[in-house]
Amino acid sequence: MADMIEVLLWRGKEDGRYQTFQVPQRENQTVLDVVSWVQRNADPTLSYRFACRVGVCGSCAMTVNGRPRWTCRTHTSRVVENGRLKIGPLANLPVIKDLAADLQPFFEKWQQAKGVFAPSKTRADPVETISPASAPRIAADAAIECINCAVCFAACDTVRWNEDYLGPAALNRAWTLVNDVRDAGNRERLAAVAADGGCHACHSHQSCQEHCPNKLNPTASIAGLKRRTMQAYIRGEL
Amino acid sequence: MSPRARQHTAGHRRNALWMAAMVHRLSGLALACFLPLHFLALGLAIDGEARLDGFLKWTANPLVKLAETGLVFLLAVHMLGGIRVLLIENMPWRDGQKNIAFAALALACVAAFAFLLRAV
Ligand code: SF4
Numbered sequence: 001m002a003d004m005i006e007v008l009l010w011r012g013k014e015d016g017r018y019q020t021f022q023v024p025q026r027e028n029q030t031v032l033d034v035v036s037w038v039q040r041n042a043d044p045t046l047s048y049r050f051a052c053r054v055g056v057c058g059s060c061a062m063t064v065n066g067r068p069r070w071t072c073r074t075h076t077s078r079v080v081e082n083g084r085l086k087i088g089p090l091a092n093l094p095v096i097k098d099l100a101a102d103l104q105p106f107f108e109k110w111q112q113a114k115g116v117f118a119p120s121k122t123r124a125d126p127v128e129t130i131s132p133a134s135a136p137r138i139a140a141d142a143a144i145e146c147i148n149c150a151v152c153f154a155a156c157d158t159v160r161w162n163e164d165y166l167g168p169a170a171l172n173r174a175w176t177l178v179n180d181v182r183d184a185g186n187r188e189r190l191a192a193v194a195a196d197g198g199c200h201a202c203h204s205h206q207s208c209q210e211h212c213p214n215k216l217n218p219t220a221s222i223a224g225l226k227r228r229t230m231q232a233y234i235r236g237e238l
Numbered sequence: 239m240s241p242r243a244r245q246h247t248a249g250h251r252r253n254a255l256w257m258a259a260m261v262h263r264l265s266g267l268a269l270a271c272f273l274p275l276h277f278l279a280l281g282l283a284i285d286g287e288a289r290l291d292g293f294l295k296w297t298a299n300p301l302v303k304l305a306e307t308g309l310v311f312l313l314a315v316h317m318l319g320g321i322r323v324l325l326i327e328n329m330p331w332r333d334g335q336k337n338i339a340f341a342a343l344a345l346a347c348v349a350a351f352a353f354l355l356r357a358v
Pocket residue numbers: 155156157158159167168201202203204205206207208209218219222
């Protein structure tokens with residue numbers, strides 16, 4: 001193992017540049033460890049974002065050697081190429097500063113896709129029993145573990161090329177709710193995801209699935225939405 | 239530099255399925271470019287037998303045969319790629335899409351090769 005990694009970090013906003021640092025390579029070191037090392041030992045003005053450090057909060061995603069990744073669970077041993085690490089902010093989002101991308105557009109699209117639970121009952125109603133073995137619940141469970149990291153959003157060229165596209169995560173979230181039998185908002189939700197920039201804009205190239213750190217498959221969820229919206233259209237509900 | 243095109247963010251394209259989508263798109267574009275030529279040939283048939291015969295003779299040229307082989311490949315790869323996407327979008331999910339995409343590519347190559355063998 002080489003002793004030092006040549007680390008190039010994006011500095012500034014959109015019109016920034018890469019700055020090079022030499023960081024000692026350690027065993028079991030993550031990309032987030034590298035970034036933190038720079039901030040603590042070389043330049044305290046470096047801006048980046050993280051919270052949990054264990055792959056739960058979804059706040060640490062960055063572009064690492066050209067690909068979006070969750071940095072707290074990406075070991076340097078897996079991604080260093082020729083002793084080099086190039087780390088930038090997530091793509092397809094505005095840059096706040098250095099390695100911190102602005103996730104606002106990403107979350108706005110969750111709202112647009114009606115990715116919010118719409119209750120069908122009040123607190124006076126009894127709690128509904130849902131069998132984990134029922135088909136809708138299996139479909140929802142397969143897509144539910146999203147940590148909102150926006151890695152898929154950064155890996156999707158449809159997001160890059162079509163400003164209105166809702167993106168893999170928002171549509172994946174909508175799919176979990178479409179399969180939630182307690183939810184009462186599906187008519188509006190299906191209309192929202194069938195509109196321009198919705199599920200039918202997806203090209204099924206699976207970059208989102210390939211990069212999702214939680215091994216989710218937004219492409220499959222979006223394909224589900226394509227079928228569900230088509231059925232709703234045929235039934236005259238859209 | 240626009241935020242939508244920062245240079246350092248294209249690594250996600252080093253991926254077989256992204257390439258499959260590109261092959262599908264580019265083969266479609268190439269076929270669309272060929273279409274006018276196709277209509278021209280059909281037009282010749284309406285124009286009269288002699289001109290069509292002349293044209294057909296020209297297509298016996300080995301270089302033209304080679305180009306036609308390319309065309310067969312484009313058609314096959316575009317059709318099979320399209321069927322793969324249709325299946326993804328209309329049928330329950332199937333894993334192993336990379337293998338399916340490679341199989342489509344292999345089949346298109348076989349079809350083009352078979353055409354070339356028959357042509358020579
Ligand atoms: S499959 Fe759809 S959502 Fe996923 S990367 Fe491709 S276009 Fe984007």
